[in-house]
Amino acid sequence: xxxxxxxxxxxxxxxxxxxxxxxxxxxxxxxxxxxxxxxxxxxxxxxxxxxxxxxxxxxxxxxxxxxxxxxxxxxxxxxxxxxxxxxxxxxxxxxxxxxxxxxxxxxxxxxxxxxxxxxxxxxxxxxxxxxxxxxxxxxxxxxxxxxxxxxxxxxxxxxxxxxxxxxxxxxxxxxxxxxxxxxxxxxxxxxxxxxxxxxxxxxxxxxxxxxxxxxxxxxxxxxxxxxxxxxxxxxxxxxxxxxxxxxxxxxxxxxxxxxxxxxxxxxxxxxxxxxxxxxxxx
Numbered sequence: 001x002x003x004x005x006x007x008x009x010x011x012x013x014x015x016x017x018x019x020x021x022x023x024x025x026x027x028x029x030x031x032x033x034x035x036x037x038x039x040x041x042x043x044x045x046x047x048x049x050x051x052x053x054x055x056x057x058x059x060x061x062x063x064x065x066x067x068x069x070x071x072x073x074x075x076x077x078x079x080x081x082x083x084x085x086x087x088x089x090x091x092x093x094x095x096x097x098x099x100x101x102x103x104x105x106x107x108x109x110x111x112x113x114x115x116x117x118x119x120x121x122x123x124x125x126x127x128x129x130x131x132x133x134x135x136x137x138x139x140x141x142x143x144x145x146x147x148x149x150x151x152x153x154x155x156x157x158x159x160x161x162x163x164x165x166x167x168x169x170x171x172x173x174x175x176x177x178x179x180x181x182x183x184x185x186x187x188x189x190x191x192x193x194x195x196x197x198x199x200x201x202x203x204x205x206x207x208x209x210x211x212x213x214x215x216x217x218x219x220x221x222x223x224x225x226x227x228x229x230x231x232x233x234x235x236x237x238x239x240x241x242x243x244x245x246x247x248x249x250x251x252x253x254x255x256x257x258x259x260x261x262x263x264x265x266x267x268x269x270x271x272x273x274x275x276x277x278x279x280x281x282x
Contacts, residue, residue: 014063020047024054033063039097040070048073048080055084063093069127070100078107082114092120097127099157108137112144123153129160129188135168142175152183159190159218166198173205182209186216190250193221196228200235207238215242220250220280226258233265245275254279 014033017023020043023036036051043051055061066081078098085091094115103111108128115124124145133141138158145151154176158164164172169189176185185206194202199219206212215236229249236242245266259279266275 014065018042020051024050026054029057030060031058032060034058034061035065035067037067038071039067041072043068043071043073045072045074045077045080048077052080052084056087058088060090061088062090064088064091065095067097068101069097073098073101073103075102075104075107075110077101078103079110079114082111086114086117089118090120091118093123094118094121095125098131099127099160100130103128103131103133103137105132105134105137105140107131108133109140109144112141114144116144116147118148120150121148122150124148124151125155127157129157129162131158131162133158134163135165135171138162138164138168139171139175142172144175146175146178149180151179152181154179154182154184155186157188158192159188162192164189164192164194166195166201168192169194169198170201170205173202174208175205177205177208177212179209180211182212184214185212188218190218190220193223194219195221195223196225196231199224199228200231203232203235204238207235210240212239213241214244215239216246216248218248222251222253224249224251225253226255229254229258229262230265233262236266236269239269241271242269243271243273245269245272247275247277248280249278250280 014035015031016035016037017026018037020038081096085094108131115121145154169192176182187202202217206215236245262277266272266277
């Protein structure tokens with residue numbers, strides 16, 4: 001959270017709140033940058049109703065950073081937050097940390113649908129690891145974000161205690177690939193089991209984008225295998241403007257020979273000028 005906030009501070013003067021009650025009493029609504037740090041039990045799902053009602057007063061808001069890690073927030077909280085975002089139509093940058101909550105499929109779906117109504121968002125950073133999100137939630141999240149027509153930078157962390165498989169990973173990538181202006185996409189699916197087909201389909205999905213230039217993918221899944229990884233790289237050939245690739249793979253089933261031949265495959269990607277592939281058995 002801190003690194004992003006430091007970068008943004010150079011652009012806009014932020015107002016920082018670590019107490020929900022103080023924020024709810026705050027009367028000035030001309031702010032363009034808010035940082036709300038309500039973590040580790042500071043806010044409940046019910047509280048997000050009041051949070052939403054306060055946020056929608058900030059119609060000049062351009063940058064919103066929210067750290068809501070570990071609050072036991074439910075799908076209703078995700079819905080309330082999404083409603084707030086959709087009603088702040090000047091928002092351009094959202095950094096939302098919902099890690100270690102209970103958002104579930106329904107919450108991820110509602111959040112994605114409502115974020116899709118944020119027509120001016122250009123940068124979106126979602127930390128949603130450890131939230132019991134499965135195929136339905138990740139699919140609808142991707143489809144919802146496909147409606148963000150001005151989205152250029154997107155980072156999604158769905159690692160940890162989520163349950164995303166082949167269908168969810170494939171659909172989410174397809175949705176993101178439909179974003180008309182996406183340039184930079186970072187996806188963390190560590191500890192999900194998307195398998196060989198899901199891995200290949202991630203590349204196929206994002207290759208729908210004609211604007212994607214930077215792509216980072218984190219995977220830890222012993223079911224990807226040699227064929228899944230090879231198909232992933234082959235499908236990246238359809239990314240017509242991809243210039244930078246970072247791939248972090250933890251899969252003990254991938255053989256040394258395939259690791260060695262990946263360099264040849266990757267170099268066939270026409271516009272790629274920089275890439276990094278890291279393998280780990282941890």
